[in-house]
Amino acid sequence: MTATLPTATPAAPERAAGLGLLRLALRSRRLALGLGVLAVFALTAVIGPWLAGDPDAVSVDLGQAPSGAHWLGTTQTGQDVFAQLVVSARGTLVIGAAAAVIATVVSVVIGIGGGFLGGVADETLSLISNVFLVIPGLPLVIVVAAYVKGDGVLSTVLVIALTSWAASARVLRAQTLSLRGRDYVLAARVYGEKRWRIVLVEILPNELAIIVSQFIHAVIFAVLTQAGLAFLGLADPAYLTWGTMLYFAQNAEALTGGAWWWFVPPGLCIALLGAALSLVSFGLDEVLDPRLRTRRPRKGAR
Amino acid sequence: MTALDVTGLTVDFPQPGGRPFRAVDRVSFSLRAGRTLALVGESGSGKSTVVRALSRLVTPTEGEIRLDGARRTRGADYRRAVQMVFQDPFASLNPAHTIGHHLHRPLLAGGKARRGADVQRKAEELLRSVNLTPPADVARKRPHELSGGQRQRVAIARALAPGPQVLLADEPVSMLDVSIRLEILGLLDRLKDERGLALLYVTHDLATARHFSSEVMVMYRGEIVERGPSDEVILAPRHPYTQLLASAATGSGVSREEARAARAARLAARARRDAERREIVVGDGCRFRPRCPLAMDACARRPPEAEVGPGHRALCWLPAGAGTAGSTNSCA
Numbered sequence: 312m313t314a315t316l317p318t319a320t321p322a323a324p325e326r327a328a329g330l331g332l333l334r335l336a337l338r339s340r341r342l343a344l345g346l347g348v349l350a351v352f353a354l355t356a357v358i359g360p361w362l363a364g365d366p367d368a369v370s371v372d373l374g375q376a377p378s379g380a381h382w383l384g385t386t387q388t389g390q391d392v393f394a395q396l397v398v399s400a401r402g403t404l405v406i407g408a409a410a411a412v413i414a415t416v417v418s419v420v421i422g423i424g425g426g427f428l429g430g431v432a433d434e435t436l437s438l439i440s441n442v443f444l445v446i447p448g449l450p451l452v453i454v455v456a457a458y459v460k461g462d463g464v465l466s467t468v469l470v471i472a473l474t475s476w477a478a479s480a481r482v483l484r485a486q487t488l489s490l491r492g493r494d495y496v497l498a499a500r501v502y503g504e505k506r507w508r509i510v511l512v513e514i515l516p517n518e519l520a521i522i523v524s525q526f527i528h529a530v531i532f533a534v535l536t537q538a539g540l541a542f543l544g545l546a547d548p549a550y551l552t553w554g555t556m557l558y559f560a561q562n563a564e565a566l567t568g569g570a571w572w573w574f575v576p577p578g579l580c581i582a583l584l585g586a587a588l589s590l591v592s593f594g595l596d597e598v599l600d601p602r603l604r605t606r607r608p609r610k611g612a613r
Numbered sequence: 614m615t616a617l618d619v620t621g622l623t624v625d626f627p628q629p630g631g632r633p634f635r636a637v638d639r640v641s642f643s644l645r646a647g648r649t650l651a652l653v654g655e656s657g658s659g660k661s662t663v664v665r666a667l668s669r670l671v672t673p674t675e676g677e678i679r680l681d682g683a684r685r686t687r688g689a690d691y692r693r694a695v696q697m698v699f700q701d702p703f704a705s706l707n708p709a710h711t712i713g714h715h716l717h718r719p720l721l722a723g724g725k726a727r728r729g730a731d732v733q734r735k736a737e738e739l740l741r742s743v744n745l746t747p748p749a750d751v752a753r754k755r756p757h758e759l760s761g762g763q764r765q766r767v768a769i770a771r772a773l774a775p776g777p778q779v780l781l782a783d784e785p786v787s788m789l790d791v792s793i794r795l796e797i798l799g800l801l802d803r804l805k806d807e808r809g810l811a812l813l814y815v816t817h818d819l820a821t822a823r824h825f826s827s828e829v830m831v832m833y834r835g836e837i838v839e840r841g842p843s844d845e846v847i848l849a850p851r852h853p854y855t856q857l858l859a860s861a862a863t864g865s866g867v868s869r870e871e872a873r874a875a876r877a878a879r880l881a882a883r884a885r886r887d888a889e890r891r892e893i894v895v896g897d898g899c900r901f902r903p904r905c906p907l908a909m910d911a912c913a914r915r916p917p918e919a920e921v922g923p924g925h926r927a928l929c930w931l932p933a934g935a936g937t938a939g940s941t942n943s944c945a
Contacts, residue, residue, distance in 0.1 A: 495706055
């Protein structure tokens with residue numbers, strides 16, 4: 312019964328809903344920090360490529376260390392590493408977000424659909440997700456990626472989505488099974504609510520917190536998998552991402568040659584993005600679940 | 614006039630490895646407009662299953678449920694006519710939606726209102742009819758902002774939204790504070806009178822059953838063991854199980870000694886219950902036999918429904934006159 316305790320702000324629920332939500336969000340330091348870092352990356356991805364100049368333009372400065380002219384140095388062929396880093400942000404985020412959206416949609420449809428329908432439909436959908444769950448992810452990605460290689464970004468996105476939806480589908484199915492028998496769902500059936508409405512309006516909103524957190528983790532997984540694929544040379548090298556930067560750095564023997572400015576920045580960016588997304592996920596948990604909310608003592612209270 | 618006629622209602626639940634479990638066994642009764650029928654019994658006796666079968670959440674194995682005398686009623690019409698109030702007001706409202714949503718949806722789904730201002734006005738009327746004021750403010754709130762009693766009022770308003778003839782109340786006050794139980798029951802009683810509802814009041818509280826209903830049915834392990842006018846059944850119970858229930862009820866004017874004896878009997882009964890649950894069948898005989906203080910040989914056969922007063926019947930051999938005492942008397 313503890314779950315039904317009134318939450319923080321019972322007064323003025325409607326008027327300042329948006330503002331209040333933002334204030335609530337910023338009360339969690341993790342969420343604020345995560346969102347901040349994420350905003351910087353997103354901004355870079357949106358407007359960066361217009362400001363940074365052509366990442367493929369070669370110059371006479373070959374393999375230069377960072378300087379005033381080239382903030383992060385240059386590659387062996389004289390391309391500006393900073394420009395590449397900025398342009399790669401867009402590619403990485405696009406692939407991460409697209410793969411995560413597809414994986415989340417598939418897991419919602421299969422998980423909630425199976426859980427709600429039950430019977431043969433549930434058995435079939437469970438079987439499918441179990442099969443995808445036991446297939447070792449990275450080897451499958453490598454095999455599929457090698458098979459469709461060169462077909463561009465879309466195939467990379469699909470390959471990543473294909474291998475990452477199953478676990479979320481299982482979780483959502485379990486949660487739907489639990490929600491399906493709740494009294495408020497039964498009440499909706501008693502007054503004759505249509506089935507699709509019961510699923511979309513009565514059940515889905517109560518799983519939103521899980522879906523959001525799974526989406527965030529799907530983005531992290533997609534970014535890391537994409538980097539791995541690209542590093543192994545299984546992604547389209549013409550589409551610049553942090554992973555392809557690492558791939559080129561490795562090929563040019565930047566690691567053994569001591570050209571740290573070439574491979575450290577993309578690696579660091581991947582790590583930072585992952586950390587920021589994790590922080591957002593934890594922070595959202597904290598904000599959405601009143602029991603996890605850390606109460607900071609008000610100033611002057613002690 | 615009868616609003617809902619139930620004949621031979623039987624509900625079986627499949628059990629893994631074995632014969633199905635019979636939760637409700639050949640139950641018949643009818644609900645009349647403007648009248649309250651109380652269904653009492655202990656946990657696990659099948660009360661809620663009866664309600665779920667009537668609200669079409671569970672498909673009966675056998676039996677007939679006639680609405681207004683019609684043998685079959687189309688799903689949507691039936692839903693409009695038969696509504697239910699759930700036991701737990703903390704579980705029966707969706708935490709993700711406002712109170713307004715909970716009333717708008719059944720109004721719209723049942724075709725009782727049009728979108729826009731119409732549905733809002735009707736929802737506010739419903740809130741006013743269950744004494745939740747000011748209705749506009751309440752409609753904007755979410756369930757977690759309301760107390761248990763307020764939530765149950767919302768649940769009642771939701772059940773009234775499709776304009777039902779029959780209202781099934783499945784232990785509507787057992788999860789509420791004692792102090793507001795009477796208020797909610799009084800509200801149900803008033804709504805029943807105002808709207809001419811046929812009310813089925815499921816409870817295990819004999820005192821409120823007697824006060825709020827004209828007739829009482831006592832259920833034990835899926836069967837109706839005694840039924841009749843509420844005063845008679847509760848003040849002069851004829852079935853040993855009803856007698857046990859009545860003696861266990863608090864505040865019925867019994868002495869301390871009697872209460873203590875009843876409590877001892879109750880504890881003993883509880884200790885026996887586990888073993889009893891495992892025992893799958895009692896053959897054809899009386900189901901209460903293993904716990905009955907007055908059990909005798911005749912109870913191994915299915916007891917008849919004996920008329921023990923005007924409209925008062927008990928499923929027992931004792932009033933039927935097959936007891937040992939009865940037979941010796943006839944011999945003498």
